[in-house]
Amino acid sequence: PGHEGGVALDDLPTMIDRIAGLPGAEFAGLTTFPALLFDSASGGARLTPNAETLARAAEIARGHPASPQALEINAPGTTSTEVLGMLAEAGATQVEPGHGLTGTTPLHGVRYLPEQPAVLYLSEVAHIHQGVPLCFGGGLYIDPVFGDYQVRAVVAHDPSEVSTEPVPVDMPAPAAIDYYARLHPGESRTVAEGDTVVFGFRVQAFVTRTLIVGLTGVSSGRAQVAGIWNGFGDEVSVGGSG
Template structure:
C-alpha cells in the first residue's frame, strides 16, 4: 500500500535511496528518511495545529529516534518531542528537541526519575498512579522544579492495546487532581489517554474513540470543580487532516508520529497534505529454489490493515517502474526476520546484490535495522546525513573505526 504511495507521490526519494545504495552509501536493512520532505511535512502540520490552537509534540519512535529526523522536524517549526520511553527522550534531547511530554506510553522507571527531572525537564510528565506521581514530584523537587503532571485516565468503554493498560479512574479525577496538587514538587496540569483517534477499516476513515469522549467529560468535571485550565493530551493516528476532531473535543495537545513521514493509515487511502518520507531498503542475498532471499532485520509491519499482498521494487538500477515490482513473503511476527523471500516466477531472476525497496508502515524502534537520513533530494543532490541505530546513536558503517 505505502509502496504505491511512495512511487506516485515521492518517486525521486525512492530512486535517490536506490542510487545511494548502489553507490555503497546506504547499508542493507535500513529505514531511509527523506529529511527534506519531513521538514516540509512538519512545517505544514505545525501551521494547521496553530490554526486549531494545539501544542505539537513530535513522536520519533517509528523512525528509530533518528537525530536527522529530529533536526528536520525542528527546522519545520516543531521544537518539542513526546517520548514513548526514556530512550526516546534521551535521543531527542541530544538531537535538539526539548522534552514536551514524558511518561506516556511508558512510565519513567523509579531510578531514572532524577535524570528525567534534572536533565530533560519535561513540560509535561504523565503518571498512571499515585506512586509514580510521588516519584516524579520528589525528583522535580530535588531538581529545584515544579513539575506539570498529566493524569492518564480510563473508564468503561475505553480502548487500550493489550499491555498498555494503566491510569486513574476517570470518575475520580477531581480527587486525583487534588492529590497531585498536594505533592511537593508537582502540580496537576491535565489529562491524557491513548488512542484518542483510531483508524476504522470498515469505514476506511479515522474516528474519535471513546477515550476522547472520556477526556472531554473528565475535563468538564474538573471545570465544574473550579479548575479553569486543563490540558488535554490526545494522541493517536494524527495527521493534519484530523486535527479538527481533536480541537472539537477540547484537546490542547497533539503528537504526530507517522503523520510527519506520511504513513498514517489515511495516507495510504487519500492524498493528504503530508507526503511519504520513509521507506525500507535492503538487498538480495542469494537465490534458492525459485526465490530470491533479501536481508531482513527491519521487516516489522505495523498491523493497521488486514493482511495484503506485499510487494517490493527489486532492481540493479534506480527505478519506480511496474516492471521492477515483485511479490514478497516475509516471516510472521513470531519468527526472526533474517530474510524476506522474493517470488521470481514470471520475471527475470533478481541477482545477488540487487536493491530491494519496500513501502510499509513500520515501527523501526522494535527492529534491528539501521536508520538513514538523506538530505538534498529536493535539490537533486542527495547525500546521506546520518546512519544510526534504533537509539539515535551514530553507527560507524561502513568503517569500524
C-alpha cells in the first residue's frame, strides 16, 4: 500500500502511442517497484506479483510498433549482487543500486554478502534527564523491514572507546523521529553530553532532517569529506566550506 500507480496492462498500448507522439521523446522501456521483497520466513528474496505483471507488460510492449528492438526492463527492489541472477531470469535488463550500494538491504542483515555495510547514522548525546542520556534525532527512522527489534548504538567520548559494548536504545515513535532517542548504558558506563553516538541500521535518506555526508578514503585510513547534502539531494555548505 502506498506504492500504487503506473499504467494498467490494458492501457499500455495507448500510453506507448502517447509517448511516441511526444516531440523529443521516445518509448524506451518499462519498470515496476518492488520487483523483489525480502522473505523473512526463508531469509532470502522472492519475486513479487509486480514482476509477473512486468513480464506481461514486456510481451505487450514488444508487440507494439513503437517498441525499441532492445526494450529496457527495470526491476528494482532489494537489489544486490545476490539477486541479479533471479532478476535476469525474470527478464530484467537493468536495476537501480538502492541499498545494495550501501550494503543495507534486508539480505545484508542476515547474510555475509560482497557489499559491505557502508553507512552509519551519527548523532551525539544532547542532554541527560534523570540519569538517562538522550541523543539527537533529526529523522531517526529505521525502515521497518525486520519489524521491531532491540536497537543498540556505540557511545564513545573518543576513538579509544569505540570497541566498548553497544548500549540498548529506545527509538522514538514514527511521530517523534525529529526529537530524541533514549540510551541505556550500564551502571558502570559514564556517558556525558556531547559524546558521540553511532547507529548502524537501514536508513531512509528521504525522511531525514539531518545532513548526509559522503566520505572517500575510509578503507585506506585517509577519510575525506567528498560532499554534504540535505535529504533532498541539494549540496549544502557547512561552516563556510563549499
